Amino acid sequence: MKNSKTTFKEISEIFQTIEEIASRNEITEILASFYRELTSEEGEILSYLILGRVAPFFVNSEFNYSEKSLISLLEKYAKAKDIDIRVQQERDRLGDIGDTVKLFSEKCGFVSKGASLFEAYDTLWGIVKTEGNGSVERKNSIILGALESFSPLEAKYFVRVICGQLRFGISFKTLLDVFSFVVVGDKSLRLDLDRAYGICADIGYIYSCIAQKARMEAVESLKNLKIQPGIPVMPRLVERVGSFEETFERTGSPALVQPKFDGLRCQIHKYESKDFEHREYIWKKYLSRKDIGLFEQASNDVEIKLFTRNLEDVTEMFPEIAESAKAISDKSFILDSEVLGFKDGKFLPFQDTMQRRRKYSIGDASKNIPVKGMVFDVLFLNGKDLIEQDTQKRVETLSKIEMGESLELCETKEVSDLDSLMQIFHENVEKGYEGVIVKMLSGEYLPGVRNYDWIKLKKSMMNTLVDTVDLVCVGYYYGSGRRSDFGVGAILGALYNEKTDGYEAICKVGTGFSDEQLRSIKGQLETKIEEGQPQNVLCPENLKPDIWVYPEVVFTVEADEITKRLGEENIGGGLSLRFPRLVEWNRDKSSNDATRVSELIKMFEMK
Structure with a gap:
């Protein structure tokens, strides 16, 4: 590992390298080699930046800055400085905002002032945290100051990040391959990394667990990682079968049956803020108390967080779900649920429910489309991790939790034969649900995993296709x-x-x-x-x-x-x-x- 701090120029050069390579394996090896030269903190930051972010997906850290605003800023600057460039025309010609800003920077004669990766990261967070009246002008000032201190290549990738157009086509899965290569030179660490990311969906923090460690030490570090309320768990996925008859061949008999809803998958977290303090996340220092928890003024600092299957924080979009979760007497939990809009006693289609996903006029939306959270599993309760328990035991534990007004316990039935299964299936279809989920009695909750422990039976099976x-x-x-x-x-x-x-x-x-x-x-x-x-x-x-x-x-x-x-x-x-x-x-x-x-x-x- 080198002694000097990594510069943003070096980051931009590695970005340029991987952008020009089509081979996924070659990209993996190049990135792994680069990561080995970084400190743990630098590796964390790079992991977010490669995904076009400054924090994990579940942290509200959007730049809220449009390409249109950037083009307007640069055109005004060019006019004031009498620089011969038509920014919008060049954007149309080049087809990429990054290449456009690179050309703009060259025309302006900007050169790199050697900003470190940490300094660039601070600047990006400065843009994220600039809000309220006059925020566009203040963001313009930050961005212009950054561009004046960057080389054209640095400027290219800097603006691609803030405009949401980095687009390397690299997902967290490729980064987990990279992390495995960093430690052992191949993909043999992926199972341990997948498990770790499954229970802590923070790609930067996962890197910090394996940075500068030999194989055994890295494996031990990953295995010691535990569920923490406030950090989303990757949702358990379901498998499909070709026929109803195949179901019990996969799950065994008896099995558990729950309705399959056409709603928004929602993980509900409740915890006390002091329980969130024992881990160091590089992004946490940039967040205000309001960002960390919705109910920061509540007694005992009770925090509520709601996350979608995409790891998006939707706490403020569903205040009735959050309030109901807060009212549950248990001190801490992670519940798995589906959020459904309902009207006149009937659940609404998915697209109607999705109208509730908004940042503004939430009060009006909650009156027009009230929602309920149908809770079907519990992963964590009162300080205890439950994911290694059998499904049947978790469902029994869940049944003892008294739900709040906008939360409802999902009905679970035990079935042993095909006739009973078909009867429950048709009952759920008649209620307007998509079908049923059939679950093996045994088996732990496997974050992000899809296998035949959980099987979906949908009404589309009655047609030619097995599923949509x-x-x-x-x-x-x-x-x-x-x-x-x-x-x-x-x-x-x-x-x-x-x-x-x-x-x-x-x-x-x-x-x-x-x-x-x-x-x-x-x-x-x-x-x-x-x-x-x-x-x-x-x-x-x-x-x-x-x-x-x-x-x-x-x-x-x-x-x-x-x-x-x-x-x-x-x-x-x-x-x-x-x-x-x-x-x-x-x-x-x-x-x-x-x-x-x-x-x-x-x-x-x-x-």
């Missing part, structure tokens, strides 16, 4: 006729390949969209447009779109059947969807939670 399919939008087509006015006529959908941490396009989806949706989608995708095909996206030649977009938005489709595609069998398992149509746009899932290539192959084989 979650695709990632990687491009769109202009369309013709009336749809040409919307700018989007159809979407290119891709599967996630967990082996390559990439995406593989399988079909064009143009049915099921309303005119209003298409207009909205065009605006949403404009900020994600890529100049060419992203390096982490594979696409058959006959499916290539008019416009490529960064793989981020997940949408759900149903189709008549899964079909074999002739040619290019190496993409998407050689499969496609016949007559795909939209079910839900912009699901509450990250792109690597979309349906995997291996899953679609399995679904094809089931039928």
